[in-house]
Amino acid sequence: MKTITFIGYGNMALSIAKGLKENYKLEVVGRNLAKMGEFEKEVGISMQKHLLDEFNVEGKTLLLCVKPANVDEVASKITNKPQALYSVLAGVTLEKLQTAFQTTNVVRAMPNLAASVGESLTTLTGEMSLQKEALNIFNAIGQTRWLSSQKEIDIATALAGSGPAYLALIAEALADGAVKQGLKRDDAMAIMRGLFKGFGELIADEHPALLKDKVMSPGGTTAAGYAALENGGVRAGCIDAIEQAYKKAVELS
Numbered sequence: 001m002k003t004i005t006f007i008g009y010g011n012m013a014l015s016i017a018k019g020l021k022e023n024y025k026l027e028v029v030g031r032n033l034a035k036m037g038e039f040e041k042e043v044g045i046s047m048q049k050h051l052l053d054e055f056n057v058e059g060k061t062l063l064l065c066v067k068p069a070n071v072d073e074v075a076s077k078i079t080n081k082p083q084a085l086y087s088v089l090a091g092v093t094l095e096k097l098q099t100a101f102q103t104t105n106v107v108r109a110m111p112n113l114a115a116s117v118g119e120s121l122t123t124l125t126g127e128m129s130l131q132k133e134a135l136n137i138f139n140a141i142g143q144t145r146w147l148s149s150q151k152e153i154d155i156a157t158a159l160a161g162s163g164p165a166y167l168a169l170i171a172e173a174l175a176d177g178a179v180k181q182g183l184k185r186d187d188a189m190a191i192m193r194g195l196f197k198g199f200g201e202l203i204a205d206e207h208p209a210l211l212k213d214k215v216m217s218p219g220g221t222t223a224a225g226y227a228a229l230e231n232g233g234v235r236a237g238c239i240d241a242i243e244q245a246y247k248k249a250v251e252l253s
Contacts, residue, residue, distance in 0.1 A: 001024060001025045003060070005027050005028075005060045006026065006027070007062055007066060008067075009035060009038075012115075013065035014042055018116040019120065021043055026045065027047050028047050028050070029055050030049075036049040052074065058081065060082045061082065064085060067089075068091060075100035081105075082105065085101055086107050088108075090252060108125055108150065109124045114142060114164065122138040124145070162245045174192055175192040
């Protein structure tokens, strides 16, 4: 079983590790053994734990999950070159990673929170010789899509990487709207969750506009609610959210 070495143990690392643990042997590298122990416990499997200082990465497949600002510091503490480096850091370019870790075997990946339940949509780009391995690794946590440029993965970061937060806002708002009209909170939350689960299946094979047209009858309840969303600027707000998140990814680079 192939070993994946996590450098970092934050929320994204935890989500990915939970998705990979059935198919890969995992180990973790960091500064704090106690926090690595907590990470191991939350993932739910036994892991080797290593302190970062002078950790030997020779022949290792690394999954970099640290804060973008810490890349140079982390790279300066390890010894030798990894076999492969997969980075999930938003906005950190391939060139930056190649220079810091002194290797061309680098792939940028952008999974999302659904990795923890095996339903991430992970976008990737980078060293073509690693494409097959990269897809195999990240297919273990959901779907994958290889992109042809770093600009595209920065845009995809704004959509798929940040998207769960946008959908969470919409989900919360819809449930709040039902509560405002008199539905019990528990019922509103249960119905909202069922809505999102079913919609995920529908949207997999059909264009959003066609789904909307199937639900919206002339002069009906859906048309009234849809008009309210348009008047509230929901469409423009979503488009602007992607633009602003993309600009932030570029700024981080």
